[in-house]
Amino acid sequence: MKVTLKNSFTINEPIARVWQFLSDPHKVAPCMPGAQILEQVDEKTFKGAMKMKLGPFSSQFEGEVVIEHMDGAAHEIRMVGKGKDPKGSGNATMTIFGSLKTLPDGGTEMTSQSDLVISGKIAQFGSRMIEDVSKTMFNKFTESFSAHLAAESTGQNVAHANEADAVSVTEVAGVVVKGMVRRMFKKDSE
Amino acid sequence: MSEITQVSLGGMGQSVRRKEDIRFIQGKGNYIEDIYLPNMLYGCFVRSPFAHAKINGINSAEALKVPGVVAVLTAKELAAHNLAWMPTLAGDTQAVLAGEKAVFQGQEVAYVIAENQYAAADGAEMVEVDYEELAPVVDPHQAMDKNAPLIRDDKKDQKNNHIFTWEAGDKAATDALFKNADVVISQKTEFQRVHPAPMETCGCVVNHNKITGQTDIYLTSQAPHAHRTVFALVAGLAEHKTRVIAPDIGGGFGNKVPVYPGYVLTAAASIVLGRPVKWIETRTENLQSTGFARDYHTQAELAATKDGKILAMRVNTLADHGAFNAQANPTKWPAGLYSICTGSYTMDNAYVKVDAVYTNKAPGGVAYRCSFRVTEAAYVIERAVDQLATKLKMDPAALREKNFIKSSQFPYKTVTGWEYDSGDYHKTMKLALDKIGYAELRKEQAEKRKKGELMGIGISFFTEIVGAGPRKQFDILGLSMNDGAEIRVHPTGSATVRLGVKSQGQGHETTFGQIVAEELGIPVEKITVEEGDTDTAPYGLGTYGSRSTPVAGGATALAARKVREKAKKIAAHLLEVSEQDVEWKNYKFQVKGVPGKVKTMAECAFAAYTNAPDGQEAGLEATFYYDPPNFTFPYGAYICVVDIDNKSGQFKIRRFLAVDDCGTIINPMVVEGQIHGGLTEGFAIATMQEIRYDAEGNNLNGSFMDYLLPTAVETPHWETDKTITPSPHHPIGAKGVGESPNVGSPQAIVNSVVDALSHLGVTNIDMPVTPWKIWQILKEKGVAE
Numbered sequence: 001m002k003v004t005l006k007n008s009f010t011i012n013e014p015i016a017r018v019w020q021f022l023s024d025p026h027k028v029a030p031c032m033p034g035a036q037i038l039e040q041v042d043e044k045t046f047k048g049a050m051k052m053k054l055g056p057f058s059s060q061f062e063g064e065v066v067i068e069h070m071d072g073a074a075h076e077i078r079m080v081g082k083g084k085d086p087k088g089s090g091n092a093t094m095t096i097f098g099s100l101k102t103l104p105d106g107g108t109e110m111t112s113q114s115d116l117v118i119s120g121k122i123a124q125f126g127s128r129m130i131e132d133v134s135k136t137m138f139n140k141f142t143e144s145f146s147a148h149l150a151a152e153s154t155g156q157n158v159a160h161a162n163e164a165d166a167v168s169v170t171e172v173a174g175v176v177v178k179g180m181v182r183r184m185f186k187k188d189s190e
Numbered sequence: 191m192s193e194i195t196q197v198s199l200g201g202m203g204q205s206v207r208r209k210e211d212i213r214f215i216q217g218k219g220n221y222i223e224d225i226y227l228p229n230m231l232y233g234c235f236v237r238s239p240f241a242h243a244k245i246n247g248i249n250s251a252e253a254l255k256v257p258g259v260v261a262v263l264t265a266k267e268l269a270a271h272n273l274a275w276m277p278t279l280a281g282d283t284q285a286v287l288a289g290e291k292a293v294f295q296g297q298e299v300a301y302v303i304a305e306n307q308y309a310a311a312d313g314a315e316m317v318e319v320d321y322e323e324l325a326p327v328v329d330p331h332q333a334m335d336k337n338a339p340l341i342r343d344d345k346k347d348q349k350n351n352h353i354f355t356w357e358a359g360d361k362a363a364t365d366a367l368f369k370n371a372d373v374v375i376s377q378k379t380e381f382q383r384v385h386p387a388p389m390e391t392c393g394c395v396v397n398h399n400k401i402t403g404q405t406d407i408y409l410t411s412q413a414p415h416a417h418r419t420v421f422a423l424v425a426g427l428a429e430h431k432t433r434v435i436a437p438d439i440g441g442g443f444g445n446k447v448p449v450y451p452g453y454v455l456t457a458a459a460s461i462v463l464g465r466p467v468k469w470i471e472t473r474t475e476n477l478q479s480t481g482f483a484r485d486y487h488t489q490a491e492l493a494a495t496k497d498g499k500i501l502a503m504r505v506n507t508l509a510d511h512g513a514f515n516a517q518a519n520p521t522k523w524p525a526g527l528y529s530i531c532t533g534s535y536t537m538d539n540a541y542v543k544v545d546a547v548y549t550n551k552a553p554g555g556v557a558y559r560c561s562f563r564v565t566e567a568a569y570v571i572e573r574a575v576d577q578l579a580t581k582l583k584m585d586p587a588a589l590r591e592k593n594f595i596k597s598s599q600f601p602y603k604t605v606t607g608w609e610y611d612s613g614d615y616h617k618t619m620k621l622a623l624d625k626i627g628y629a630e631l632r633k634e635q636a637e638k639r640k641k642g643e644l645m646g647i648g649i650s651f652f653t654e655i656v657g658a659g660p661r662k663q664f665d666i667l668g669l670s671m672n673d674g675a676e677i678r679v680h681p682t683g684s685a686t687v688r689l690g691v692k693s694q695g696q697g698h699e700t701t702f703g704q705i706v707a708e709e710l711g712i713p714v715e716k717i718t719v720e721e722g723d724t725d726t727a728p729y730g731l732g733t734y735g736s737r738s739t740p741v742a743g744g745a746t747a748l749a750a751r752k753v754r755e756k757a758k759k760i761a762a763h764l765l766e767v768s769e770q771d772v773e774w775k776n777y778k779f780q781v782k783g784v785p786g787k788v789k790t791m792a793e794c795a796f797a798a799y800t801n802a803p804d805g806q807e808a809g810l811e812a813t814f815y816y817d818p819p820n821f822t823f824p825y826g827a828y829i830c831v832v833d834i835d836n837k838s839g840q841f842k843i844r845r846f847l848a849v850d851d852c853g854t855i856i857n858p859m860v861v862e863g864q865i866h867g868g869l870t871e872g873f874a875i876a877t878m879q880e881i882r883y884d885a886e887g888n889n890l891n892g893s894f895m896d897y898l899l900p901t902a903v904e905t906p907h908w909e910t911d912k913t914i915t916p917s918p919h920h921p922i923g924a925k926g927v928g929e930s931p932n933v934g935s936p937q938a939i940v941n942s943v944v945d946a947l948s949h950l951g952v953t954n955i956d957m958p959v960t961p962w963k964i965w966q967i968l969k970e971k972g973v974a975e
Contacts, residue, residue, distance in 0.1 A: 001884040088319045090239045119323070120239030123888040124295065124478070127896070 001123045003134045008111045009142050013149060015100050018108045019075050021149050022098055025065060028079075031144040033137050037065070044068075050083060052092070054126040054133055059085045061092050075100035090120020110145075114138060194777040194790070199707040200714030201777075202922065205859035210438075210699045219438040222393040222470055225408050230395070231260060233456050233469035234310035236300035236317045237479070238292030241326035241550040241887020242339070245291055245319060248300055253316040258309025260463065262317060263301040263455060265289030276424050276454055279447070279666060280524065282353075282515035283345070284553060286451045291324070293341055293513035294552050295889050296478035301455045303467060326550040326887035327351060330487060330510035333547040341513055341548045353515050353546040358529035358606045364541035367502035371493035375577045380956045381566050383485040383510065383551075383881040385477055385897065386558045388694070390440025392480055393470030394453050396460040404431050407457060411436040411722075412446045413732025415690055416669060418724045420449050423667075425457055436722035442694035443871075444556035447518040447734050448481050474892045481518065482551075482881055483558030485510040486544075486566040490531075490574045498584050500537045500593045505570060509546040509555070517555025518734070519562050520664045520671060526562025527655045527821075529606035533571035534615050534653045534825060535593040540605045550887045559871055559932040561656040561735035568652040572937040576649075576944065577953050585632070586941070587623055590651050591616060601918070608655060610823045611917045611925075613851070618913045619651060622827035622849040625911055631831060639949060642973075644834035646946025650938035653825040656926040657740025661817050666731060672817045673737075674728030675745035677706060677753050679810040681799040683792025684716040690730015691742040692722045696928055697860045698738065702746050704856050705922060709750035710757075711777030711791045728813055736824070736926035739856070740917075745816035747921040752812035757794040760810075763803035764789050822917045822925035826850040828934045830942040837974050839965030841943060843873075843906035848934070851913045853925035861927050862910055868931025869908050874900045875932075876939040878958050947971075 011018055021027050025046050029037045034051035041047060044067040052059050063083030070077050076099045084091045098112045116134055123130070200206040213219055250262035265287040268274040275283045288299045300317050304310035327333045327341055333351040342348045368374060395408040405427055411417045411434060418434040421427050439446065456469040471480070491504040509525070511517055519526040525544040532540050557563070575593075579586035595602045597614040604610065623629075631647050638645045661670035676688040687706055693699065703717040721727055730742060754774065761779035762769040765787055773782050779794065781787040798810035831845040848865055855861050878898040882890045891897040916923025936957060943959050944952055950971045955963055968974035 001886060001888055088239055091323060119886040119888055124892050127890045
């Protein structure tokens with residue numbers, strides 16, 4: 001199944017600073033809950049791992065992240081991560097497209113679109129939860145991205161998102177319930 | 191001597207309480223999970239998480255290290271024993287374990303055998319399979335595309351995903367009628383993929399004795415004899431040393447007709463290891479890998495005169511069969527009895543075409559509480575007739591009545607070749623319309639519409655075709671669809687009846703006893719009905735397609751009559767008169783014209799073993815194999831009244847009336863129970879159930895969280911009534927009823943919802959009809975926000 005999330009947020013940093021951070025997978029990956037870069041294969045290819053918990057299912061995806069498109073002038077980047085669970089519970093492919101725009105106040109607006117395609121047990125049993133879980137993950141990513149960037153500017157240390165060991169089950173349960181309640185009153189889509 | 195009456199016997203037409211319920215309601219049934227044999231091993235599957243994936247390798251090393259794991263079987267081991275593939279009931283081949291590639295999510299990839307269930311499950315977790323995902327084919331329309339990935343590249347001559355084209359009727363004549371018709375309607379409907387979801391999942395225990403060569407197979411089987419023959423053909427087992435025992439079965443509904451890889455592997459494991467092996471599915475395994483039902487995508491057209499006389503019907507259906515053509519249909523009938531789709535109406539011609547395709551989904555296409563695609567057929571015609579009524583601005587009840595086959599026309603030969611045995615459709619329809627207060631309801635609807643309130647009345651008048659079938663045309667893998675019954679009357683006057691069919695909850699232990707009670711004058715409580723053990727039961731093709739009463743019921747009555755003929759000779763001997771002077775009257779043998787001179791069946795039975803006439807074989811038993819001369823054609827008028835909330839789309843079935851005609855009734859209480867159960871399943875299909883797949887071929891309904899079963903809370907109150915038009919060719923006039931309510935009800939519900947919205951221009955809503963779908967429509971039409 002496929003989940004597409006679009007997101008846009010503002011960072012009080014100049015575009016050059018944000019771009020320098022965004023274009024470095026070593027810096028971006030730790031902002032994603034449960035994700036890790038294990039090894040750099042070449043300039044554009046990295047080996048990585050990602051943990052994901054969904055209700056009773058816990059998967060450890062292992063695979064590659066490839067930077068498919070990077071345009072420093074336009075401030076655009078597209079990364080594709082493909083991973084599979086070695087125990088055969090499923091595969092996941094995540095495509096993240098990010099672009100930056102300078103705001104009148106000198107800050108930066110980051111717009112992203114993430115497409116997550118998953119198959120296997122997680123997709124089968126988590127279909128009603130996956131959208132909410134993905135949203136939680138990306139919200140955490142957004143927070144973490146801003147925090148890391150700010151910390152780097154000020155020289156502080158912040159805990160890596162992945163030290164929290166993926167998105168925890170209880171957290172997800174709360175979000176899922178909220179999501180269900182919200183959907184009951186929502187008008188636009190299923 | 192006291193009088194013997196139908197009531198005292200518990201004979202035909204009596205609401206005898208179900209004998210089997212005594213053990214069921216006390217939890218004393220004996221299901222596969224209740225069977226424990228000493229030294230038993232357990233099997234568990236490793237299943238493909240992907241819909242379509244190349245298998246580059248399987249590593250069992252870690253699994254074999256798990257304490258308790260005895261063996262891991264893969265396609266490689268099976269191939270060495272020529273067991274990697276098995277034939278399906280539809281004449282295709284199915285992988286017992288996926289070898290080169292997996293073709294649906296949940297497909298069996300490896301089989302782990304261990305000392306207990308836990309070790310088997312742990313072992314299965316540790317089997318590493320190297321999958322390489324391939325593009326899946328999920329949509330059956332896409333499967334027909336010439337650029338679609340080829341699913342069955344294992345088959346040498348298979349160049350695309352098309353399985354078969356099947357046609358019935360006269361295309362040219364039908365096209366001509368359409369060309370000249372005043373009015374034509376065209377309707378696209380989807381009968382969604384659903385699953386029978388029986389309470390008990392599929393499983394087996396196999397016990398092979400290496401010394402004697404005997405193999406006992408305890409199996410969730412609707413057709414024990416047919417399955418034994420399939421085992422003999424597939425696994426080369428000697429049929430006389432193979433015993434299939436179907437113990438109590440917790441619901442079948444067609445799901446327990448096919449042969450599954452789990453059965454074959456469990457048998458293979460027991461034969462190789464020389465120990466009993468048990469395998470039983472989890473709920474998820476049942477929902478994602480065993481026989482689904484329906485999945486027919488149809489364009490139906492009707493041609494009519496402007497005053498509402500139906501002239502012709504044209505049907506084009508695309509059938510999604512999943513990755514293996516494993517549907518359960520009579521072998522020469524790849525689309526089953528689908529050409530019954532002309533329904534209860536006269537017309538000049540019809541043309542029906544079905545194309546079946548492979549997709550990366552679980553295999554199946556079983557007759558879920560219906561007789562071989564009859565539910566799909568009834569849905570198509572009854573939805574189309576409603577659309578025709580809307581187009582003609584005619585009342586849907588009046589349009590149906592105008593086109594009904596008249597009672598004087600029976601036996602009626604349809605344009606697609608069936609000969610309906612009997613019926614009085616106008617009478618049954620009138621009873622239903624009167625009982626529901628149809629005219630009043632239409633008035634109420636008109637008044638509500640003025641106020642902006644939504645109310646609908648949906649009619650379904652279905653004709654079923656059950657009791658497969660006459661052996662000239664109907665077989666499964668060459669086995670004639672006939673059934674046997676054996677009756678032994680014991681010296682003290684009780685009897686044992688053995689049958690080739692197999693109850694999964696239908697109440698055979700009671701109703702077949704009633705047939706014998708009626709025929710032989712033996713009280714039903716003195717009759718034991720046994721089924722499901724191939725060592726003792728006569729041959730038969732099993733229970734599905736409402737065939738037990740039409741076929742085995744015929745066999746039972748005729749076996750009983752053979753017994754009665756023999757007993758009559760004994761009675762004459764005991765009464766010291768000639769056989770010609772004896773008549774069967776009031777459930778006893780009587781000297782003609784001498785009411786006091788009688789012998790009961792019990793007296794004759796005792797004499798059969800103690801005082802048989804000279805020259806006559808001792809004993810009192812008979813066997814009969816019944817070849818039905820035709821199908822039986824039960825029918826019914828169902829009416830659903832629905833109220834819809836015009837803001838939220840929530841709907842409530844206010845009333846649902848089912849008037850059934852299933853011919854002679856054996857046990858009214860059992861019939862009513864069957865109707866309640868079937869209506870509840872039909873309601874679930876119409877309003878809540880669908881096995882869905884996403885674009886990657888993930889099955890999204892693999893548990894009861896996502897595949898809904900109706901509970902007492904959701905289920906409407908059912909009203910029932912009946913007319914009785916016996917089948918003229920059946921020995922007791924019975925037609926079969928178990929499936930009518932499932933065949934007849936979905937379209938009554940859909941028709942009621944569409945009727946409630948028809949003034950808004952709505953002509954179709956595909957099942958499951960949910961408040962969500964209705965609300966979307968209301969929003970689009972500007973009724974709801």
